[in-house]
Amino acid sequence: MNLVFYIAALVAIFATLRAVLHKHAVHALLYLIVSLLSVAVIFFILGAPFLAALEVIIYAGAIMVLFVFVVMMLNRGEAAVQQEKEWFRFRTWAWPSVLVLILFVEWVYMLWRGSAQQSFAGVTQGPIQPQQVGELLFTQYLLGVEMAAMMLMAGIIGAYHIGKQKQKSYHRYLEEKSDQISISENKTQEVI
Amino acid sequence: MISVPVHVQLLLASILFLIGLVGVLIRRNVIFMLMSVEIMLNAAGLVFIIGGAHWHQADGQAMVIFILAMAAAEVAVGLALILQVFHLHKTVDVDCLEELKDTQS
Amino acid sequence: MWHQQVIPALFPQIILSVAAVVCMLLIAVKRNHAVVHLFTLLSLLLALGSLGRIPGVMGVDGLFVVDGLGVFMTGLILITAFFIGIFSYPYFSQSVLEREEYYILLLLATLGASLMVISNHFISFFLSLEILSVSLYGMIAYTKTSTVATEAGVKYLMLAAVSSAILLFGIGLMYVATGQLGLSGIGRQAVYTPTSGWFTAGLGLVLAGLGFKLALVPFHLWTPDVYSGAPAPTSAFVATISKGSVFVFLWRLFDSIGRDERMVIIFVVIAVASMLIGNWLALKQQNLKRLLAYSSIAHLGYLIVAFVAAGDRGLDAAIFYLVAYFISMLGAFGLISYLTESGKEKLLLQDYTGLFWQRPALAILLSLIMLSLAGIPLTAGFIGKFYVLLAGVYSAQWLLVMVLILSSVIGLFYYLRVVVQLFSRPDHAVYFPRSPYAISTGMAFLVLFILLIWLGIAPGNLITQIQQVVHLARG
C-alpha cells in the first residue's frame, strides 16, 4: 500500500503542477481533476473512504464542472492561450517562486523538526467508516452542519445577486448568461 | 494499513499547498487564481485527513466536509464575480483591476 | 448535550438565522425595501433583547462557550449591526439595483460574527468565519455595476480565500500535532508539546490567517482598497464587526494555549509595524475612506498592545478600546453613507471642505470622531487609548508604549487635517444633500455623538460592566 501512496502522491504533484502551469484553461482543469482524483486515492489509503468518495463527487465533479462552465462561457479560444503565454513571463513568476521556495525550505524544516519529537506509528487501526463520520456530524457537530447551511445560503445569495444581469433582455439569446448563473446556483444547491 | 511516516504525508500536503500558492501568485488569469485557491484548500483538507488517520478520529473527516462546503460557496461567489469582472472589463486579467490604489502625489 | 438551557443561551444566533431565512421569504413574496429594512432592524433588536440572563459560563457541545465576554461582544455586534442597518437604508434607497438582498447578507454576516465571539472550537470558528466572509463577498461587491466595488470584491475574495486556506492548513497542522480541534483540548495538549515544530508551524499559519482578517501589517494591503471600493455601510461592517469578532477569537485562542515567548515577540513586531505603518500610510491620504482604512490598521495595532499586555487588565482595555473604536468608525462611515448622493460617495477630503458652514451638526460629529480616533481627551477614544497604554505600562511593554505614543503623534497630524478641512471655507459653493430619510439616521448620529462624549467624560459605568464581564469569562 505504501507504493500506492507514493505513486498517487507523485501523480498528484505532477498533475497539480501541470494544472497550475498550463496555458490552456480546459486542459489545466482536466489536470486538476486528475490531481483531485489522486488525492482521493490518498484519502482512501489514509482510511477515509467516505471523504474519498465525496472528493470525487463534489470536488472533481461539481465544483470543477462549475469552472468548466465559466471557462466555456468566457470562451476565447486560441487567443486566450496566446495571451496566457504572453502573461507568463520570467518576470512574473521568478520572484514569487523564489519567495515560495524559501518558505518551502523553512516550512519543511519545521515539519521535520516536529516529526523528531512526535512519536507516531502511521495508520494501523484501519479505516474510519462513513457511519462514524455521520454520527459525529449529527451529534456533536450538529450545530456545525447548521452553520454550514447558513454559509451556503450566504454564498447562494451573494452569487445570485452578483451574477444576475441587470438588463432584462427582450431577446431570449441574450439571456444566456443569466441562465448560466442559475445553473451554477443549482450546482451549489447540489452540494448541500 | 500503510506505514508512510506522518511527516512524509504532511510533506505531500505542503507541496500541493505551495504549488497552489505559486499558482495564485503567478497567474494573471483570475480563473486560474481561483483554481489555485481550490488546490490550496484541497491540500489543507488533506492535512485534516492525515490528522484524522493519525489519531484515528472522525473529526478530521468532519472538518473536510465543512471545507468542501466552504469551497463550494466560495467558488460560487467567486465565479459570479469573475463573470461580473468580465462583463465590466472584457478581460479576466487580474492586473487590470488596479483602479483602487494610492495615488502618488 | 441538548438540555433546556442551551437554546436560550443561543437565542440571539437562532433569531438571526431565522430572520435571515424569513427575510429571504419576504423578498420572495414581494420586494419592498422599507419592509425588509424594518424587519432587519426589528430582528436585530429582538436578538439583542434575547441576550443575557445566563447563569454563568456555559459550554455548548464543546463548540461554543457562552460566557460574559461572548455575551458582551454579541451585544456589541448586534448594536453595531443595528446602526449599519440604519445607515444602509438611505444609502441603498438611491441605488438602482435590487437592494433587499443586502439585508439578508447583513443578517448572515452578523450571525457569523456573533457565532465567532462565542466559538471555542476550531470547527465552529472556521464555519463562523466563513459565514462572515462569504456574506462579506456579497456585501462588498454589492453595487456590482460599479467597477470599483467589483474590484474590491475580487480582491477581498481572493485574499480572503488564500488566507482561509493558510488558516486551515495551520489548524490542520495543529490538529495533527495534538489530535484536538477544541480550544481547551488544544490548550491541554499544548502543555505537553510546547516546542513541537508541527504545532508552532501551525500556530504561525493560523496567526497569518487571523492577521489577514485583522488587517495587521504585513497582511494589511487589502484594507484601503476594499474600504474605498465597497459601499460605505459594508466598509463600516468590515472595519468594525469583522475585526472585533476575530480579535475576540484570537484572545480566546491564546488564552487557552498560553502566550509563548516567541509568539509574544511576533506580536510585538506585528503591533509595532501596524501602528507605525498604518499611521504613516494615512499621513498624506486624500481619500477619506482610505484614510480611515489606514487608521484602522493603526488602531488594530493598538489593540494588539492590549493583547500582548494580556491578563484581565489587557482584556478590559481591549474591549473598551473596541467599543470606542466601533463608535468612531460607525460614525465616520455612517456620515459617508449619509452624504452619498445618488450612489456617488464623497470620497475625497476636499469634497468635505466647508461642511461646517452648511451642516454644522454633521461637521461637529465628524470632528469629534476624528478627535476620538486621535485620542484627544474628553472623547471615548482617549479613555480607550489611555486604558491600553496603562495596560502596556503595567505589563512593562516599554517598546510598545513608546511606539504607541510616537505613532499617536504622527496620527494626530492627519486627523487634524480632516478637521481643518471641515471648517475651512470652500472656494466654490458645495452642496451637501439633505436626505429625505434623515430622521432615523439623525437619531443614530445623535446617539453616537452622545456616546463619544459620555464615554469620554464618565466612562466609569462601562468600565465596571466590562470588568464584571471579564470575571464572568474567567468564572
Added chain:
Amino acid sequence: MDVMHFLWLVPAFPLAGFLLLALLGLRLPARAIAWIGTVSIGLAALVTLWIGLDFLQQPPAAGHYRQVLWTWFNINGFAPAIALYLDPLSLVYIFVITFVSFFIHLYSTAFMRGDEGYPRFFAYMNLFVFSMVTLVLADNLLLLYLGWEGVGLCSFLLIGFWYRDEANGYAARKAFIVTRIGDTAFIIGLFLLVKQFHTLDIQDILSQAPQVWAIGAAGAFWVSLLLLGGAVGKSAQLPLQTWLPDAMAGPTPVSALIHAATMVTAGVYLIARMHVLYSLSPTMQLVVAIIGVLTLLIAGFSALAQRDLKRILAYSTISQIGYMFLALGVGAWTAAVFHFMIHAFFKALLFLGAGAVIMAMEEEHDIFKMGGLRKKMPITFWTFLAGSAALAAVPIITAGFYSKDLILFDALASTQGSTWLWLGGFIGAFITVLYTFRMVFVTFYGEQKKVIAHDPERETAMMIPLMVLGVLSIIGGWIELPHAWAHFTPFSHFLESCLPATQLKAGVESWELWLQLLTAIMVIVGIYWSWLAYVKRPALAYQLKQTAWGRALYPFFYKGWMFDQLYDTLLVKPVVWLSRIDRHDFIDYIYEGFGQLNIGINKVFSRTQNGYLRWYLLCVVGGVLIIFSLILFV
C-alpha cells in the same frame, strides 16, 4: 456656607460660555456674543476674588482646599478623580488668569468687531481660559494633562484663526507640533511617575517622592528631565522656543492671552508645582537655570534686531520666561511666581497697546514705519510707557523692578546661585532695556510717518483694560519689597505654605543694595543710549548703519556715535547672526526634517499600495515567511 464650595464655578463659567457660543454662536447677534464671552470670564474672576478674599481671611486648616467633583474612571485601583486643588500657588495663578483674561476679553469686544469669525473667536478664547484654569486647578497630573492639551489645542485654533492665509495655518501647525514634542516627553514622564508611585495625584507624589528617591536619584532625574521637556515646549524655552515668534499670526488679543495669562506660563507652573522633584535632582535644577539664562540672552539679542512690533514683544516674552526659569533653577520659587504675575500684567498691557497701535496704523507692524504717535494717542502712549518701564525694570516706580530684582538677587545669593547666572541675567536685563526703549522711542517719538485711520482711543472697551493694566504694572510690585528696604513680604509669606523659601548663602543680605544700585545705573544708561540713538540723532544713527560696513575704523569716541558703533560692531553682527539663526529657525530644520522623514516614509509605503492583487498576495506570503523566520531564528 463655605465659599470654597464654589471653586468649581471658576472653570465652569468659561466652559459654559464656550458651550453657549459654540452651539448658538452663529445665530446670536454680535452684542450678545461679546456679552457672553466677556461676562463668563468676568464672573469667573469675581468668584476667584471672592474665594481669594475668603482664603486670605480664614485659610483652610491644611493650607489648601480640595474639591472632588467626580471620579473619572476606575481601572484596577487607578482612579483619577476630577478634583480641584486650591492652594496659594494655584490661587495666584487663577487670579492672574481670570483677571487678565477678563480685560483681554473686554478689549477684544471692540478690537475684533466686524470680524466674520466673531463668535468663533470668543468661543475659542473661553475654551482657552477654561483649559488653563483646569490645568492650574488640577489635583492630579492627568487632569493637568487634559488642561495642558486643551491649551495646546486652543492655541492651535487661535493662532490659525485667520486660516485663509496659508502662513497663519503654517504658524498654527508649527506651534502645535513643536509643543507636541514637549508634550510627548511630558506624557512619558507621567508614565514613569505612574510606574513608580501608582498614582497621579500630585500631592501624593510630592509627599512620597522624598521617601522613595534620595537626592540625586536617577528616577528623579529622568522624571524631572521629561517634565522639563513638556515645560520647555509650552513655555517656549530653549530649544523649543521657535514657535512663539511665529505665533504672532493670530489676532493680537490672542497673543496677549498666550503670552501673559495662559499658555507660556504653564511650563513655569508645572515646574513650580512639581518643585519637590526638582529639589531631589540638583543637576536638573541647574539645567533649568542654564536653560533660563541662555534663553533670556538669545531671545533678548533677537528682540534687538526685530522691526515688527509684535515680534519684539514675542522675543521679550521668551526672554522674561527665561528669567522665571532662572529663578526656578536657583530655587527661588516664589520669585518666579512673583515675576509671572507682574509679567502677566505688563505683557498683556504691552500686547494690547501694540494692538491699538497696529489698529491705528492699519495693520502696519513695522515700527520704523510708525513714529510720533505720542501726541496722537496719549492714553496708549502713557500706558505703553508704563508697561515698557515695567518690562525694563525701571527702579522703584515700576512693578517689574521688584520682581526682576528679586530674581537677579537670588541668582547670585541663593545657595544654588552663582556669579555666572547672575551675570547672564544682568546682561539680559541691560539688553531688555535697550530693545524696550528702542521700541518705545521708534514707535512714539520722532516724526509721524502715517496718518491714523481709525482711532482706537475712541473705543472705551479698549482703553479701560490698558489703564487698569497700566496701573497694575506700576503698583503691582509693592506687595513684595526687597529685604534690604523693609521686611514687607506678604507675597512670599502667602506662598510659603506650598513653596519653600529661597535658601540664601550666608552674609549676602548686604549685597542687595549694591546690586540694586548697579541695576539702576544700568537701566538709566540703557535708556539714555536708546534715546541717543533713536530720538536725539535718528538720522545719524540711520546713516551710520548704512555706512559702517565700509568704514571699519570709524572714530570710536565721536560724540553720540559711540553707541551706534558699539551697536553695529558688537551687537548687530552677532545679533544678526543669532537672529538669522533664529529667523531661519535652524532648530526648525530638525522638526521639519522629522516631518520630511515621515512624509518620505509615507511615500515609500504608499508605493506598496499599488492596487495589484498579486503583489498583495505576495506580501501575505512574505508575512508568513517573516512569521516563520521569527519562530525559527529568534
